[in-house]
Amino acid sequence: MSTSKNSEEFYTKLKTQLQDTSLWPSEYLYKFIVPTDETKIQQVEGIFDNMGAVIKTKQSKKGTYTSVSINVTMKNPDAVINKYKEVGEKVEGVISL
Template structure:
């Protein structure tokens, strides 16, 4: 179910994009408690992943570029990742 938190994202996706499209997911997460693995499990298997650690290794920036069929897919993935404590959605 769509939350108000991502209503603006859904609106922008529906207004500006044609489907399917290459979408870039970007998150920053603490580098502990298996959070990187939790996020990877939610993101599309066919995505191209890149990871960048902060100099202190306390956080990891995760980027995943994947072909998405529609805005609902993007919103669903973003909402699921948002439930993981400490994750910043970019």
């Protein structure tokens, strides 16, 4: 089974869950894990620039990884999914939670 098929299934399921559990527009909390590299952290933050997002970062105990939490108001489930895809395409080594 290909990775892209798995991701499409994941996004389809996520969209259904978001439609069923929230009224849109709604606040959404994104969580990403990135290797601790200021450039990668700034890339993630830049994707949410000028959206009124509240961004918090926290390094792991060993400092190898950084957790990036982003709380932002999104218009609809498609907008949420598009941001996940954008981060995945633009930031190497990112893990979406």
